[in-house]
Amino acid sequence: MPLSSLPAVGVDLGGTNTKAALVDAESGVLFSRSAPTRAELGPDVVLDDIAELVRALMLDAGIEAVQGIGVGAPGAIDWERTTITQPPNIPGWGKVNLRTALRERLELPELPVIVENDANVAGLGSAYFGAGKPHDSFIMVTLGTGVGGAIIYQNQIFRGATGAAGELGHMTIDYEGPMPRSGVAGAIEGYIGQRLLSRYARYRLIHEDTLLHGMLGDDLEGLTPLHLFQAAEKGDEGAIEVLAWAGHKLGCVLGSAVNLLDIRTIIVGGGVSGAGPLLLDATRRTLPRYVVPALRGNLLVIRETLGNEVGTLGAAQLILQPLAERDS
């Protein structure tokens, strides 16, 4: 069997869980597995666990070889796409060469292993298996704990000078705006990142008549975006307004991205995107107002509905794409 017809393994290395899937270019996910990321035990244990997931998937499928392993990981990835440096949410990691580590553990010294930033990997997953399939180029936004992003240009990840392109969450929409942890005033993450959106919603609604009081008590302690969706779906006006407020802010920053990139298809994924039209209709209304008139045609904001799978699929796609593209 030629190597290129074998399935590939995609690994989504998260701070809490590590997901892995055996993926075929045609059929998508064949088998998938997941295990807690035992970050507190150090890199060696985490790497052992990843190797174990790969072996288990090969057993699941009854195969003895894979085309390679793609890994989506948080934080900075080197230009050669082998090594991650101090991933956030995985404390105690300095610099770890995942290619070398996985080849050693699997005793496959030639195995293709490619590591890529997790936001970029989600973009690639969308491009080949999700909402991005019909589009050569798009901007991917991931609304989760933070606001992540990726640029897919002509079906490839646009990596920038060091592989970190797509940091949409840190683009400012108000140079004198609120200051999030990153220290970038008015960065969009400071409005619609999960923590700050939750805080905004709490303080905005705490004195209002809202269903959220019934769900969370008087002081709305513990409010999350999920509570907002639930209340909004029951028609709660305050929750609906906050989600539209967030969608409006997202439209502002996406306008700047469209102006700079001339890429007019936006794909929105991540947990907070689950709010769907409650959030994205406002984004669609706002976006053209922040785009130069000549580029206002054909703007498209769509949701990625693949969910978590987008990460393992995209990671596998790092391996599955033709060699010429893979090494570009």
Added chain:
Amino acid sequence: MPLSSLPAVGVDLGGTNTKAALVDAESGVLFSRSAPTRAELGPDVVLDDIAELVRALMLDAGIEAVQGIGVGAPGAIDWERTTITQPPNIPGWGKVNLRTALRERLELPELPVIVENDANVAGLGSAYFGAGKPHDSFIMVTLGTGVGGAIIYQNQIFRGATGAAGELGHMTIDYEGPMPRSGVAGAIEGYIGQRLLSRYARYRLIHEDTLLHGMLGDDLEGLTPLHLFQAAEKGDEGAIEVLAWAGHKLGCVLGSAVNLLDIRTIIVGGGVSGAGPLLLDATRRTLPRYVVPALRGNLLVIRETLGNEVGTLGAAQLILQPLAERDS
């Protein structure tokens, strides 16, 4: 003589003047010529004039063939890079296929002719002949009547989905900021485009003790950025403050561009950039504050000192670069 060793013609089609140069990849500009753009007489006359400039340059050099003609033009260029549509500053043009028109006029039906957006062309000129030479990737900002931009990525123009990428001037730095003609609230052009910067400076300084009163009279009518530089160079505090204010705003928008692109070299050209450190020192101070901490290393803001020549050189470079890249 092989075609690839011939010089190329670069044409910079402006609203006021059309500049053309015969350019050699090694030596740069061999001969250059310029003529008023007789836009009011319609496209046919302008195209005749361009063809005449090309013929004159060939006579200057005593050659009977060129490798091709590259044209930098304002406005929207089609994806195939042959045709411009309704260029601003050249009223009455609908859609003009420059490739066909110039081939006909020069009776050279096979002549390579490539048209590209003028901001992109300036970026290419800087990349191959100017301040961009040592850098594979950079963001070019052109501070003139408007605020233009281009993205040079791995020595190529990043064109986006339709060739219009780089519209940095329309990126917002304040989603509720001042409204320029484009209708994008808080767009950087609304702060530091020539007209609005001049107006800001006038109203900010009109009631202050400034050298500008001696240059322009009590009401500072007719103030331009050039007056600001002249006064600032003589130590005028008000003018110095306004230029630093403009540089600060530029730093805010460049931060967003760096976050999105992970390209950390910025090259600033255009007339207003003539203010040099009076403007750009403030940009350098502000820029890192608007970039995510992980990308704050190696930020570089430099001036393009080639001046107008960057346009004709970049246009010629459209032809001079290797075929594989030219067609990408």
